Amino acid sequence: MKYLDEFRNPHAAKELLQSIKNEVRHHWQIMEICGGQTHAIMKYGIQDLLPKDIHLLHGPGCPVCVTPLSKIENALDLAARKNIIFCSFGDMLRVPGRDNDLLKVKAKGGDIRIVYSPMDALTIAKDNPENEVVFFAIGFETTAPATAMVAYQAKKENINNFSMLVSHVLVPPAIQAILSSPDCQIQGFLAPGHVCTVMGYQEYEPLAKEFKVPIVITGFEPVDLLQGLLTCITMMEEKDFSVNNQYGRSVQREGNVKAIELMQTVFKSSDREWRGIGSIPKSGFDLQDAYKKFDAELKFGLAQTKNREDSRCIAGEVLMGSRKPTDCTAFGNSCTPESPLGAPMVSAEGACSAYFRYRE
Amino acid sequence: MCLAIPGKIMEIQEGAPFDRKGKVSFGGTIREVHLGYVQDAKIGDYVNVHAGFAIAIINEKEAAATLALWNEAAEKEELRRKS
Numbered sequence: 001m002k003y004l005d006e007f008r009n010p011h012a013a014k015e016l017l018q019s020i021k022n023e024v025r026h027h028w029q030i031m032e033i034c035g036g037q038t039h040a041i042m043k044y045g046i047q048d049l050l051p052k053d054i055h056l057l058h059g060p061g062c063p064v065c066v067t068p069l070s071k072i073e074n075a076l077d078l079a080a081r082k083n084i085i086f087c088s089f090g091d092m093l094r095v096p097g098r099d100n101d102l103l104k105v106k107a108k109g110g111d112i113r114i115v116y117s118p119m120d121a122l123t124i125a126k127d128n129p130e131n132e133v134v135f136f137a138i139g140f141e142t143t144a145p146a147t148a149m150v151a152y153q154a155k156k157e158n159i160n161n162f163s164m165l166v167s168h169v170l171v172p173p174a175i176q177a178i179l180s181s182p183d184c185q186i187q188g189f190l191a192p193g194h195v196c197t198v199m200g201y202q203e204y205e206p207l208a209k210e211f212k213v214p215i216v217i218t219g220f221e222p223v224d225l226l227q228g229l230l231t232c233i234t235m236m237e238e239k240d241f242s243v244n245n246q247y248g249r250s251v252q253r254e255g256n257v258k259a260i261e262l263m264q265t266v267f268k269s270s271d272r273e274w275r276g277i278g279s280i281p282k283s284g285f286d287l288q289d290a291y292k293k294f295d296a297e298l299k300f301g302l303a304q305t306k307n308r309e310d311s312r313c314i315a316g317e318v319l320m321g322s323r324k325p326t327d328c329t330a331f332g333n334s335c336t337p338e339s340p341l342g343a344p345m346v347s348a349e350g351a352c353s354a355y356f357r358y359r360e
Numbered sequence: 361m362c363l364a365i366p367g368k369i370m371e372i373q374e375g376a377p378f379d380r381k382g383k384v385s386f387g388g389t390i391r392e393v394h395l396g397y398v399q400d401a402k403i404g405d406y407v408n409v410h411a412g413f414a415i416a417i418i419n420e421k422e423a424a425a426t427l428a429l430w431n432e433a434a435e436k437e438e439l440r441r442k443s
Contacts (some may be wrong), residue, residue, distance in 0.1 A: 001366070001387035002366065002368070002387075002406065003366035003388065003406055003423060004365075004366060004387075005420055006427050006430075007427075007430075008425075009430060009431075009434055011433075011434035011435075011437045011438055012430035012431070012433045012434040012437070014437045015433035015434060015437035016430075016433060018440075019433075020438070034362055036362045036363045039385070056403055061362070063362075089411075116411065117394075117411045117412025117413070118411065118412075119394060119412050119413075120412070139362070139411075140362055142362045142364065142410050142411075142415065143362070143410065143411050145397060145413060145415065146410070146411040146412065146413045149394065149396060149413065152378065153378070154386060192362060194362045194363070194364045194408070194410060194415065195362060197364065197408060197415050197416045198415055220363060223430055224437075227426075227430075244383065248419060248422035248425075248426065249418050249419045249420075249422040249423040249426060250364075250391075250408050250416045250418060250419070251416075256397055256398075256415055256416060258396070258397050258399065259415065260399045262397075281435075327367075349362070
């Protein structure tokens with residue numbers, strides 16, 4: 001397929017690995033933020049191909065993993081209600097709440113529909129005027145424009161039986177939180193290519209400068225990842241603390257201006273709880289006042305509950321890169337994709353599911 | 361979740377800017393895609409698609425430059441292997 005296959009060229013991959021071996025002169029710790037990149041790294045065995053001096057850490061770029069437990073409980077509450085059609089991305093269906101998940105609610109008769117696009121949820125609302133339709137709006141900045149467009153259309157067309165449970169999260173505040181942590185060992189970052197396709201990379205420049213780390217905008221195909229790693233290693237060796245775009249076919253510095261404008265119209269940034277990690281300031285999106293009628297929490301009077309996680313689950317430490325999934329005592333025995341204790345074992349982008357799938 | 365897939369625009373249904381939609385081919389599989397965020401996209405362009413929305417037009421020049429770099433790297437590797 002064009003623009004995919006060429007970026008999987010094994011000869012180019014081998015040459016890039018050789019260049020990496022030639023370039024490395026010190027021990028380095030690099031974090032990739034995006035769960036999609038974590039999975040690609042595991043799938044193509046990239047960590048094992050790299051020189052032993054390069055240590056890859058996996059960041060919290062898995063929106064399914066970081067959706068706060070209280071939002072999951074809200075989702076379970078709404079999905080079980082008789083008159084509600086609850087629409088969600090497929091990933092969320094097996095994320096464990098306190099003692100339940102959406103798939104179990106569906107099995108008990110909840111009308112839960114898997115959608116590929118938020119637009120599908122709006123179509124369902126238009127086709128079912130006698131039901132309330134709620135869309136579970138999770139995702140990073142890559143997905144927020146889709147939610148924003150749906151909110152914009154819903155308002156324009158006055159679709160009153162539609163609302164959203166909003167739980168979008170933002171990458172730069174997470175990088176800031178990770179770098180500000182006193183035991184942060186990370187010396188370079190691979191920034192998520194599709195988040196940056198939408199947002200551009202202006203927000204990353206002050207971070208690179210303040211914390212003295214190179215940040216390399218990287219794609220998702222194996223050759224893209226090796227290119228990103230080679231660039232990051234070269235920059236660390238040369239003490240080049242800036243942002244470098246290695247996904248130029250998709251990313252421009254200013255991002256997608258129309259998408260950014262519409263997101264600013266529909267959303268405002270807010271403090272957000274990240275599951276397993278805690279609250280990160282200004283790291284999420286809430287609906288602006290003009291769009292509040294589409295806020296499912298307001299519409300249905302949902303409470304914010306404080307819940308306890310399973311004590312065996314170390315998801316928070318895995319998400320911040322301070323522990324590996326294999327460090328967890330429950331990994332592979334009491335926690336598996338079939339019976340997960342936490343979200344990173346369920347999500348297609350979670351580090352735990354990547355390790356389970358590609359290492360065992 | 362944050363994966364976007366490249367596809368080729370085959371058809372465009374014009375409308376108000378934020379109503380723009382089209383048919384995009386992903387290696388032969390055709391899906392309807394929202395084109396409201398790629399106002400300059402034309403038939404034949406490749407776009408990166410996520411959750412039913414095109415989020416960028418793939419920059420052919422940049423892609424070609426990257427591929428040229430890697431093709432050069434691949435040739436170097438093959439020469440080294442054969443020697």
